[in-house]
Amino acid sequence: MFRGIRPLLRGSTYSGALFAYCGALASLPLLPVAALPAMAWPSASWGVQVALTVLVWSVLIGVIGLAPTTRRVLIACARRMLGVPLPDPVGERRRADRLRTSLWLLTHVALGWAGAQLSVLLFVAALLLPGGWAGAEAGVSVNGWTLRAESGWQSWASALGCLLLAVALCLAVTYALRWLAPRLLGPSSAERLALAAERERALAERNRLAHELHDSIGHTLTAATIQAAVAGEVLCADPVAARAALRSIEESTRAALEDLDYVLGMLREEKAGTAPTRTLADLPELLDRLRHAGAVVEPELSGDHAQVQGTLSRAAYRIVQEGLTNALRHGAGGPIRVTVTAAPDSLELDVVNRTGAGSGAGTVKSPDAFPTSGHGLPGLFERVRLLHGDIEAGPDGPEHWRLAVRLPVRLPA
Template structure:
């Protein structure tokens, strides 16, 4: 019983009733147009007559279906359905109807909304006053003769006793009709106002593009900031150990720290500029092998590790995309070697062109297992993602007492 009462008079039922009343209000201009057109055509200018009103209502619905082709109809109707009918937002489409099928579904929905809304609005105006009169009729005898609109049967005692029951039944029936019509609209809203397959495909492509941008920004932040923090930590530690014995080394380490942090702040500003709504990206250029390979090796070597680099390729001739991604791969490979193997190991870097591929190899001794730091794992995943996006491959693992990272990038970039 409580569930039935909630279905008739609960908050959702009341909101759906409001939605139907709005549909009736939207139908009124079309009804007026129908009255003018039909009244002029037939000569029946009695606008208060029921036949003319019904005919005008039937005439106005097709006109409403035509006006539903305006682009704003579906977004406005979808917003009203979401808030008043309780339909989940992801089951509705909020953009204008583009295809012929979507426009047809929107026209069908608009006609259904205005049709049911007009009927329920008319009932909501006519039924409550009559029902209230029936409810209070036994208490006010003079109401029985008003305008002669109550039947003579009301002069009988049994009819007066049943009049309040009939009035309450009429109100409950009105609530039931409104609740049923509201539930029907909520049931048909997703098929008629929901996204079509092409809308879902466009939304999925937009989400995939946004996710790809976010993943790229995450890789850039991880590689740039993570490498900078690892390099600065190693450089500061090395400078602290020889602070009193080798001032020249300390000056070089501090200079490397300054340069590393300055470049990283510029790169961080460029990446964060993409994340700020309405802000332009930073102007710091993306680092490449041609622009900063020597600087990268100098900054890494300032922290103490011995980096032996062999470059059998001209960085200036590499495609810009390959050069940029290769720089990040070298940066992350050296950062992983320093972070996990320590600053006293010898790191070997080799960059060469083999056929139509650029091969990058970073190798360092495993050394004492206690020197390795726990955690991590995102760097190698980011390297693999960068190689895969270019159509290349990446392999990493321990072999023969050394840790080896090997990456192959096609010179022509992704297909």
């Protein structure tokens, strides 16, 4: 029983009815304008004048529903007052969407007027029916139909019944609007496609930011750890080398903080600053920081790197950075060979480092070989796949590990 009356005790029930009544009230300023054609036809009967006024009134309300901002306002109000999860409209408004908005506005106003008049009538009846308020002859008459109660408990029972009917009417109006809102204000098929495309774009952007953050912070922490160890070992014997290692830590962590601030701003949907754009032109600086960390790097940069621009150049930098990070983290010391070859139609990246004998299970050409995705090598596989490139990672001889990536300079159409 309590479950049956629970909707009558919710504030959302009455906020929904209030939303309907406000819609009826908002349509009142249009009534004098709608009455002008009827006033210009004085010879018509009273019924014809009323019908003409209602018709013109409905047309005016429907025209308002065609306005560009009406749909957004109605969706925001329905979310607030009805508690219906409606997304904001996206994309270009189609004719069907405008017509659905007009139909919703007409239904909203009609339900508001019907509900408001019946609610007022029921509340007035609840006040007048008890005989003690207005005498034994008290009653309510509407169009020749009279509701009259005898004095005593019958009058109070009738008054309570009118109050319950008024509350039930609020519930019915609210449920009707909640049922209609998704169907008339909800996204159309075209809007659903636009919303899906927007969600896919946002997800792709967040995945890209996750890759950027992993590459930058992972590399910085690995390099800073090695540099700190080097500085600690040579602090007394070679203060100059120790200061150089500490200076390298400062430079690399400052660059990582810029990346972190940008990514966090994007994830919080704030207006972030200019995105850090590190490209192949920044590779020498990256290699210098590794040398300060004590690593032996043997670079071989050939070809015209200036022809590699934009997204491809930034991605190539991150790929080399991740390869170097893995070499520092998992390598067994020794030189790290970095080869970057820019050909007219492709960009080839190779990172080879020394490993322990017997390490590695074999060359990997698919991210499915990894138990996780989105970090380290799986992230590299995903990045290369999006650039339509080829990637291999695995042992290169008995004591070396090789990361080989080939990226097309001109992406296929």
